[in-house]
Amino acid sequence: MDNAFDWTFFSEVLVGGLLAGVMYSLVAIGFVLIYKTSGVFNFAQGSMVLFAALTFVSLTERGLSFGAALAVTAAAMAVLGIVVENAVLRPLVNRPPVTLFMATLGLSYIIEGGAQLLWGAQVHALELGIQDTPLEVSGMLISKFDLIAAGISAGMVAVLSLFFRYTRTGLAFRAVADDTFAALAVGLRLPRIRTAVWIAAGLVSLVAGLLWGSRLGVQFSLSLVVLKALPVLVLGGFDSVPGVIVGGLLIGAFEKLAEVYLGPYVGGGIEGWFAYAIALLFLLIRPAGLFGGRTLERV
Amino acid sequence: MTEEILSAPGFRVHGTPNILEAPPKAISASAIPLRTSPRPEILRLEEITLSFSGVIALKDVSLDIRRGEIRSIIGPNGAGKSSLINLISGIYRPSRGRIYLNGRKFRRVPTHRLARLGVARTFQNLALFGGLSVLDNIKLARGIHRRATLVEELSGLGRARREEADALARAGSLIDFLGLGSVRDRLAGSLPYGMQKRVELARALAAEPAMLLLDEPMAGMTPADKQTMAESIRTIRAEFGTAVVLIEHDIGMVMELSDRIAVLDYGRKIADGTPAEIRTDPRVIEAYTGVVHEESEPEDLR
Amino acid sequence: MSAPSLSKSNLPRWLAPLILLGIAYGVVPFAGGSYLFEAILTPFLILSLAGVGLNLLTGYAGQLSLGSAAFMAVGAFGAFNFNLRIQGLPIPVSIVLAGVSAALLGVAFGLPSLRLKGFYLAISTLAAQFFVQWVLTKFGWFSNNSPSGVIDAPALQVLGIHFDGPVGRYLFALTVVVVLTALVARLVKTRTGHQFIAVRDHELAARVIGVPVFRTKLLAAAISSFIIGVAGALWAFAYLRTVEVAGFNLDRSFQIVFLIIIGGLASIRGAFFGAALIVVFPLLLSRLGAFLLGGVFNSGVLEMSQHIFLGALIIAFLIAEPKGLVALWDRLTARAAALFLSQTRKANTDIVP
Numbered sequence: 006m007d008n009a010f011d012w013t014f015f016s017e018v019l020v021g022g023l024l025a026g027v028m029y030s031l032v033a034i035g036f037v038l039i040y041k042t043s044g045v046f047n048f049a050q051g052s053m054v055l056f057a058a059l060t061f062v063s064l065t066e067r068g069l070s071f072g073a074a075l076a077v078t079a080a081a082m083a084v085l086g087i088v089v090e091n092a093v094l095r096p097l098v099n100r101p102p103v104t105l106f107m108a109t110l111g112l113s114y115i116i117e118g119g120a121q122l123l124w125g126a127q128v129h130a131l132e133l134g135i136q137d138t139p140l141e142v143s144g145m146l147i148s149k150f151d152l153i154a155a156g157i158s159a160g161m162v163a164v165l166s167l168f169f170r171y172t173r174t175g176l177a178f179r180a181v182a183d184d185t186f187a188a189l190a191v192g193l194r195l196p197r198i199r200t201a202v203w204i205a206a207g208l209v210s211l212v213a214g215l216l217w218g219s220r221l222g223v224q225f226s227l228s229l230v231v232l233k234a235l236p237v238l239v240l241g242g243f244d245s246v247p248g249v250i251v252g253g254l255l256i257g258a259f260e261k262l263a264e265v266y267l268g269p270y271v272g273g274g275i276e277g278w279f280a281y282a283i284a285l286l287f288l289l290i291r292p293a294g295l296f297g298g299r300t301l302e303r304v
Numbered sequence: 305m306t307e308e309i310l311s312a313p314g315f316r317v318h319g320t321p322n323i324l325e326a327p328p329k330a331i332s333a334s335a336i337p338l339r340t341s342p343r344p345e346i347l348r349l350e351e352i353t354l355s356f357s358g359v360i361a362l363k364d365v366s367l368d369i370r371r372g373e374i375r376s377i378i379g380p381n382g383a384g385k386s387s388l389i390n391l392i393s394g395i396y397r398p399s400r401g402r403i404y405l406n407g408r409k410f411r412r413v414p415t416h417r418l419a420r421l422g423v424a425r426t427f428q429n430l431a432l433f434g435g436l437s438v439l440d441n442i443k444l445a446r447g448i449h450r451r452a453t454l455v456e457e458l459s460g461l462g463r464a465r466r467e468e469a470d471a472l473a474r475a476g477s478l479i480d481f482l483g484l485g486s487v488r489d490r491l492a493g494s495l496p497y498g499m500q501k502r503v504e505l506a507r508a509l510a511a512e513p514a515m516l517l518l519d520e521p522m523a524g525m526t527p528a529d530k531q532t533m534a535e536s537i538r539t540i541r542a543e544f545g546t547a548v549v550l551i552e553h554d555i556g557m558v559m560e561l562s563d564r565i566a567v568l569d570y571g572r573k574i575a576d577g578t579p580a581e582i583r584t585d586p587r588v589i590e591a592y593t594g595v596v597h598e599e600s601e602p603e604d605l606r
Numbered sequence: 607m608s609a610p611s612l613s614k615s616n617l618p619r620w621l622a623p624l625i626l627l628g629i630a631y632g633v634v635p636f637a638g639g640s641y642l643f644e645a646i647l648t649p650f651l652i653l654s655l656a657g658v659g660l661n662l663l664t665g666y667a668g669q670l671s672l673g674s675a676a677f678m679a680v681g682a683f684g685a686f687n688f689n690l691r692i693q694g695l696p697i698p699v700s701i702v703l704a705g706v707s708a709a710l711l712g713v714a715f716g717l718p719s720l721r722l723k724g725f726y727l728a729i730s731t732l733a734a735q736f737f738v739q740w741v742l743t744k745f746g747w748f749s750n751n752s753p754s755g756v757i758d759a760p761a762l763q764v765l766g767i768h769f770d771g772p773v774g775r776y777l778f779a780l781t782v783v784v785v786l787t788a789l790v791a792r793l794v795k796t797r798t799g800h801q802f803i804a805v806r807d808h809e810l811a812a813r814v815i816g817v818p819v820f821r822t823k824l825l826a827a828a829i830s831s832f833i834i835g836v837a838g839a840l841w842a843f844a845y846l847r848t849v850e851v852a853g854f855n856l857d858r859s860f861q862i863v864f865l866i867i868i869g870g871l872a873s874i875r876g877a878f879f880g881a882a883l884i885v886v887f888p889l890l891l892s893r894l895g896a897f898l899l900g901g902v903f904n905s906g907v908l909e910m911s912q913h914i915f916l917g918a919l920i921i922a923f924l925i926a927e928p929k930g931l932v933a934l935w936d937r938l939t940a941r942a943a944a945l946f947l948s949q950t951r952k953a954n955t956d957i958v959p
Binding site for chain 3: 393395415416417418419420424425427431432433434435436440443444445447448450452454457458460464468471493507508510511
Binding site for chain 3: 046093096097100102103104106107108110111112113114115116117118119121122126232235236239243271272273274275277278281282284285288289
């Protein structure tokens with residue numbers, strides 16, 4: 006950082022940030038799915054990521070093949086989704102959003118505690134078989150793992166988009182998200198759709214859990230990825246899938262750049278709050294987020 | 305009926321505590337002589353247009369409200385009646401046009417100063433503070449006249465004590481006036497619908513407004529409750545000289561109560577005049593009967 | 607929800623608190639060993655105070671905060687630094703200044719509430735949580751450059767009276783908690799307290815009748831943060847005696863949120879009920895677990911099962927008793943009183959021919 010600004014290094018940091026941002030988006034998307042259909046601000050999304058990763062890694066450690074462990078974990082996530090919808094959220098239907106949020110806070114404690122009680126609290130290494138060798142792209146060194154992870158995340162988003170566009174369940178989901186009352190009026194079965202959404206969110210957290218788990222190791226702190234996803238949601242809007250993708254990219258990029266260029270001046274470690282600072286500043290300018298629906302005050 | 309209300313205990317026209325003898329405020333209406341014409345104007349809207357992202361809710365609407373009159377705004381659902389009230393109370397900002405309140409020009413009426421400007425309103429959907437008692441709901445609306453600091457409030461001394469006594473007296477007489485004595489200490493949120501509507505009216509009156517905006521005060525009420533409410537509105541005007549802007553679907557009630565009526569249709573004002581004039585206006589008849597709007601309620605026509 | 611008037615109408619409202627105060631000052635200090643004070647009563651009192659503070663903001667004014675631990679940290683480190691750096695400053699003044707520091711921070715992070723609602727505000731308080739933790743860890747000045755980042759509390763001494771030992775520190779905490787709780791109990795009955803509730807229940811209607819909404823929200827944030835800050839100072843001075851930033855993490859913030867949900871939102875007694883449960887229930891759980899499972903029930907298992915039970919408790923209360931333990935207690939006592947009354951009445955009618 007002398008006279009000549011090192012653009013290659015800058016680009017490396019930027020791309021690294023963008024790729025990390027995609028992984029933030031991945032966690033945030035599970036969140037958006039649930040928020041859009043049921044208005045629940047699901048704080049337990051992070052603990053679901055932990056639960057999925059911990060279940061998967063523990064199963065492989067007990068000798069299951071990758072595919073079998075994946076299938077069993079996916080089934081477990083589905084069961085979890087069904088239980089949550091029926092045991093926690095259905096009794097709380099029509100309650101204020103803050104109540105639902107607090108219920109998911111309680112839920113996150115149960116899932117975290119349960120996952121660790123079941124599988125132990127020690128750190129597990131998760132090997133997905135992706136070599137994390139740096140890849141050289143036009144002079145920049147880019148993590149191959151990050152690239153593949155971003156690719157998988159993008160694929161996930163594409164699959165979800167196709168699902169919502171072309172399948173019956175997907176269309177029903179969108180109908181509920183757009184207008185709950187109208188959807189009820191035409192006879193869509195709300196509880197079933199909401200259960201489906203929780204299952205979908207569970208599967209998204211499985212993918213997120215595998216990717217984040219192989220990056221950070223599978224341990225309690227994995228559930229804290231939800232704290233990374235919140236600023237992304239604030240930036241993108243709680244109800245917008247494209248919003249959280251852009252939000253994730255922005256947060257990822259800004260965070261990495263700030264860490265590298267600003268961090269040294271303030272003693273480092275700013276990644277814990279910097280994303281929040283960006284998100285809050287942005288909020289003060291645009292309270293509904295980048296793509297969030299503006300709601301008119303009706304009286 | 306009026307006599308009955310006036311003779312109700314606590315609602316005394318003479319003697320204290322008396323609503324009428326409250327110290328005159330900057331724009332207190334009580335000093336305005338009634339039944340003299342023309343009464344001075346309190347509010348004037350000039351060529352107001354209001355649109356929400358391209359959808360026009362009000363188009364070139366001009367309207368004046370005079371002191372102490374009961375002024376109804378009618379029209380089919382979606383005609384822009386509530387938008388008009390929201391505009392007067394500053395919740396919406398007009399896309400075009402001017403608002404004059406007590407002769408002062410506003411681009412947008414500042415909602416947080418509405419009470420000080422002598423305007424009070426009720427809401428179409430109930431907007432009480434459900435976690436406060438009926439008494440506290442009403443007392444709180446007296447707050448604009450209070451000056452006590454937090455320390456004075458905590459100690460209950462000095463200005464806080466006098467202001468508390470004033471708020472209590474005012475709220476007490478309104479509670480008697482609107483027959484809320486039996487539910488005075490109940491949480492407002494726990495009351496039946498019609499009762500909550502009356503509490504909202506009492507709360508709106510607490511600050512002695514010069515103009516009262518009532519957004520469907522009788523919606524969902526039984527005929528008997530409607531009669532009581534109508535009597536209350538008459539008494540409010542007669543005794544406090546308050547201008548009342550009334551949105552109501554019950555046309556019969558509107559014809560009975562109003563001094564003047566403005567008719568809105570698709571966001572435009574199509575007629576304005578006395579009940580007799582409105583009743584015979586061909587455009588009004590057409591709007592209500594000729595072309596029945598999709599969501600209009602023809603059963604409201606009597 | 608008011609309890610049926612049957613049970614309480616014949617007793618003056620101040621009687622129950624007065625009896626409790628009498629017991630807390632007159633009986634408790636002479637009963638029980640140091641474990642009772644150090645592990646149960648003192649943390650219970652301080653958490654209750656933090657709960658009272660958060661309840662003012664969340665329960666009464668309707669602003670969810672997830673950053674209470676940050677304000678406790680500011681209180682703890684603030685009191686430590688005021689006491690350290692200003693020679694001869696009396697301890698109570700240090701604590702009040704620490705509360706004021708927390709209040710200033712509360713106002714700063716409450717400012718977004720002008721534009722933000724609900725979850726967005728909650729996220730702004732999360733930002734406070736992470737930012738404060740970072741600042742206090744990163745800048746050694748705040749912990750007087752102690753290599754471990756741990757601060758040691760000074761001896762508690764006010765006007766020549768020493769509050770030493772478990773009982774002394776209990777009495778110190780008790781006094782602060784009683785004074786502040788009494789002030790808050792008074793506050794929520796004043797116009798300002800009613801304005802908090804009005805803003806919570808219907809912000810627009812509040813604005814229309816002339817409640818200064820923004821000022822009211824900031825005032826709620828300031829007073830709430832002040833109280834939570836003082837609770838933090840007590841946590842450092844009267845409870846732990848040595849404090850590090852990590853003790854004021856997100857889990858602590860959640861603990862205080864849980865405490866007011868379980869105890870009862872918008873209820874002063876609720877904070878005490880909730881704190882009692884939060885303090886006592888892990889102790890009970892560890893005893894019970896050790897009794898039932900023996901050696902398998904190690905500290906790890908204990909922690910996990912605490913999490914599970916706490917989470918389940920929150921959900922159960924939200925579903926079955928959203929008004930918290932206070933409502934449960936009021937219902938039970940009312941029923942007991944009604945039963946008692948009907949019995950005595952029956953007895954009376956039996957006597958009178």
